[in-house]
Amino acid sequence: MEQYNKSTIYLVGDAKTATHNPITLQYNAYFIVLVIDLEQEVIVDAGASAINAVTDRFVRSLFMEYDMKRGLEPMIDEIHRRYHGSSQKALIVAWKDAYKKYLLIKNNELPIKES
Incomplete structure (x- = not known):
């Protein structure tokens, strides 16, 4: 079982996909999950x-x-260059959402949700 150190965070970037996309039929949405080491600022x-x-x-x-x-743009360029699936646009939107959340967390601007 993979373990993550205490400097890592888990976040989700959300997007919508076309109604005919098989991912929409199974998940009702498209999302990416990222584990990021905040000290190194690297996706692990x-x-x-x-x-x-x-x-x-x-x-x-x-x-x-x-x-x-x-930053945001090099990954978008990489997705455009390498990912040619039907969810390319959704992947980019999910990446933008995840990156925005990352910046909020990094800058201590994301409110902590109480359970």
């Missing part, structure tokens, strides 16, 4: 709401070890 694990294991592994490979200090 990733996943996506994919219905195919190959897709999940490919998306994971896009994000693994990405240096968050590089």
